Amino acid sequence: MSIRVAPCAAPAVKPLALACAISLCLNAASAFAQEQAVPSVFVSGARFASDPALAPIGATVITAADIRRAGAGNVNEAIRKIGGVYGRQSLDGSPDFALDLRGFGANSSENLVVMVDGVRLSENELASAVLSTIPVDSVERIEITRGGSSVLYGDGATGGVIQVFTRSGARQGVHGSGTVSAGQFDAHDLRANLSAGLGKVTLDGSAGKQESDNYRANSRFTQSNFAGGAQYAYEGGRIGVRVESARQESRLPGSLTEAQFKADPRQSKTPNDFGSLDTDRVTAFAEHRIGDTELAAELSHREKTVKAAYEYNYGGVSGFSRVKYDSRQTQFSPRVRQLSDLAGMRNELVAGVDLIRWNRKTAADFSLADASQDSKAIYVRDEIRWDPQHNGRLAVGARHEVFDKDYVDPLGMSSAKESSSQAQNAWDAQASYSVLPGVGVHAKAGQSYRMPNVDENSYRASASVLKAQTSHDLELGATFGSAAGELAVRLFRHELKNEIFFDPTIGWGTNTNLDPTRRQGVEIDAQTVIAAGWRASAHLQHVNATFTDGPNDGREMVLVPRNVISARLAWVPGDGQTADVGAQWVSSQRFGNDFTNSCAARIPSYATLDARYARKLGPWELALAGSNLTDRKYYSNAFGCQSGIYPSDGRQLKLSARYDF
Template sequence: MTIRVVPCVAPAAKPLALALAVSLTFAASAAFADEADVPTVVVSGARFPADPALAPIGSTVITADEIRRAGSADVNEAIRKIGGVFGRQSLDGSPDFALDLRGFGSNSSQNLVVMVDGVRLSENELSGAVLSTIPVDSVERIEITRGGSSVLYGDGATGGVIAIFTKSGAARGVHGSVLASYGQFEARDLRANLSAGIGQWALDGSIGNQDTDNYRANNRFKQTNFNGGAAYSYDGGRAGIRVDSARQDSRLPGSLTEAQFQADPRQSKTPHDFGSLDSDRVTAFVEHHLGATEIAAELSHREKTVKAAYEYNYGSGPFYSRSKYDSRQTQFSPRMRNLSDIDGMRNELVAGADLIRWNRKTTADFSLADASQDSKAIYVRDELRWDAAHNGRVAAGARHEVFDKDYVDPLGMSTAPEHSVQSQNAWDLQASYDVAPGLGLHAKAGQSYRLPNADENSYRSSIGVLNAQTSHDLELGATLGGAVNNVAVRVFRHRLRNEIFFDPTINGWGANTNLDPTRRQGVEIDGQAALAQDWRISGHLQHVDASFTAGPNAGREMVLVPRNTLSARLAWVPGNGQSADVGAQWVSSQRYGNDFSNSCGARIPSYATLDARYARQLGPWELAVAGNNLTDRQYYSNAFGCKSGIYPSDGRQLKLSARYAF
């Protein structure tokens, strides 16, 4: 649901740093091990299915097997635990943590794009993609591409793109599974899915019910969802339709001061606040081959209703503030790809369009805003693969997008109807080359952009609409090893102009504004290795410097951005029906959310958490025990004031599960 808020490795990290170092060292020493038995994973190239040789340069792929082995209860958790993406505890008790690629703080959701089967989940408002509505058992793979990606994905893709692909086919016959789990805080999860391959038809459906009291008081979360699809394969292509529906209800525990957090992090000072979300999405798709040319398109329509109620005590109170947002979004994304050979070189030409219409109607005590946006984009990208022995690749692309916005709010800052038209261009150049067996280098440069959304324009510092945010992006990387044992290092820099952010120092109240020039730069290291036949280790490290580069705040750190994040996982899969998976995450300290001047005498403390899962296969049954935050660390990653506005993170939670597959 949508909740609006006015908004160097420390000694404690040494054990985790050692785990990552061991992983990387072993991967380097085993870089040339025999990897003939590694299964091929089909990935997505330029928005089309592709073989691994044409995977997005510098991308990370999470497979269904990895998700299952780690026991990830939802897609968001898989992205954080396995993909090494930093996430902040949700404010509404849902499992939809705010994901952050490359240090964009409280606006991280607006600086990455989430796609599901080619359909954009990121929206034109201050809310993150609701990934909990995607059944985790339906996911075939997740691809994480860090860095500027606006050529293919448009608005908001400066931090990167998370593309989720569900299982598109079904084996002959009928297959399915049923899962039930129970854990602390009255956490109950029931899921069932069924798939069938009948002739040229592939059918699937899943239902789920999740209910938990959560760690904090007044933080009960309930969700039911249904997802289903049908696809028909024919000579030359396939076509189908998908339906996704979800209902959420949340109790909202609110924020705490530091003193309240220290006294009892589970308490709530807002016992009567609550909210809900209803979401329905229908998507039709077609894929067709015409010789060396492929055409594909998705037509998707989504309707969403968000409600919230807050209690305030002023004078003779209490008073209640109620709000309701009804939004609709329709997306049509036709595209084509041509594969050809030019003098022994493989050429991939992709061109397409993204047409999106979004509108929202608000009924609230503080707003009667009607907002709409039409965006029209065209893009083209060409990639040439040369010198197959060294996997040489060079690619270039460009995008032009026009945004047409309307807004009016009789209760807002300006009661007159407002119309604006803004356009932006994106471009990128990419190249990669294997300079030696098992050693590849790559480079990426480009320009990405983000437009102010309806929420940001409705409470802004300027008379007119906010300017578009642009970023000049640069990345240099190296990969050592093969599919099983490897290390990948990426050095990156994003130089931003007109970054869109909520500045709490404006007029004493704060407002959304275009910041003075800012920068994100740093290094990312991913590594994985097979320690022995049954053991596997992986790790992800990100170091990022997020700071102002000009203006009165020049040299100061951006808020809510940890300088270092680190995760490591150890998996044991002996092949006798048992499996175990242990993970650790460490996050360094960060500035409080309103500390633009870097003058607060404290920082959000660093923290480390540990999770684990053990599973045993008994015929068609799988029994498992899992735990998150096993050391019961009391910590928080969201704090919007100096030692205040704190949203505590979850304490330790253990759960048992049973899964029956047929």
């Protein structure tokens, strides 16, 4: 079930949005019976399809129906709008906002793992996972698990893991849809998808093209993408292949000072900068059951090319600095699951291997760096459902991973080839229990880790490669209610050693291992049925991110809002009309270079409002959607004290038409 949130108060009324949503949840018991049960969907479990009863503890599931009702135009937007995940404006005009689970600021993308159909999308570089290249109409569901998840997902899963699953099958016959939309800033979006069920064989394909001048000058973005798959299902399992390809071109508007932002947030001081991204991936997969034993594997290969050009003018000498990266990644992930029953208890034992090879060649005016990394991991996890009546669950797991790295930069500070090998362990223990009807509690404890990537190691403070970042993770939670109305509360703490971060106080700034830091706080999810056809929900994250030792002891980490409140209200009367309204309030935060907390100003708090109304007319659906409806002038990315500001988008309205057949 997804987290759905509702605007119970105007955006300016900050804490009331949460209070109102909780009140709705606790007082809607009489309306529960009016809402039919939401159809069950299978979830990933321990990297295998599982019954919803064995869903990851504390996870959020967003279905294809949720995505369509909210009118999300891409996967990144669906995660932010429906899942309540905080995101910061992208720097390149793309819709790929930097997603942040549990307050990791500028390095949020390196502290969460993004998976697509069991294949890792997060990579060995300082770059966010590009989710906009996944055709949104091909998505079957999205699962968000907050908190340490390195046992199953490895490097970087301290903040959590986001998994995207595309369609795994199709109804018999041929079905599809086409969507066209247009909006302000010369925005156009064309999408088409087709699926066919031909006995045991299913085929699907999705394609799209998006174009927009975007809110700021020199921020035009264009993208075309395609994803298609074929699979053969038989009595004991299935085999198949998926192909994905995308092309992006972006103009790069650059940053502004506070004075420039106030004068005109739409302006650009880098009118000639631009970049592009080309990516292609093919994945083969297989699943097979032998009695109570399930075997599964993915073999995936991805090739990516990134280009950029930045204009410079130093001392009257002008020109362009150009860079090009060509990277490849191959992943092989076989695993096995054994299900068994003993004395009325259900046991799930999962073991697997992740083998990933990554390499990158660089051709730039300032660097010819070549880099590679091989990682080899083995993991095991056992979960027992020991009291089905009270949903008693206990799970323990462990992972060991070895990273072999090579790096050389003939134009950098040293032309010597650098090789290193680092190993890291993760573990976790989780338990949940329904202490009363409609009341459940859970606890999680474990260790997660993050390794320094190639970009961090190539510009570091130490003579040797940076140390691995480790986190001791703890979570305590409780849920109240049922599928028709539920309140979930999670208290969490992450004690980090050797956090990998860019420290602006060292020289001109460099990557380093920080003194000990901590993330701790509370997350609250509330969702309920107000009346027949009306659903409301909310998500709150309160996080305190601070140094816990060293010269910065007690000071706040940068680019981390202490409070984020998201709320949504959905109206589905069943007569072909739907409406969806959402609001988000984000509290103030430290500027990106303010490690000493000495900047006299902070990034201001802000609130935004979005909405969508749709009407079905036979096979057609017509919709009007708007984002930042109050046209708030704000920013979420600022890397200097009142400077280095990347303004967020202003108001945008969009009309769309969809045809289903």
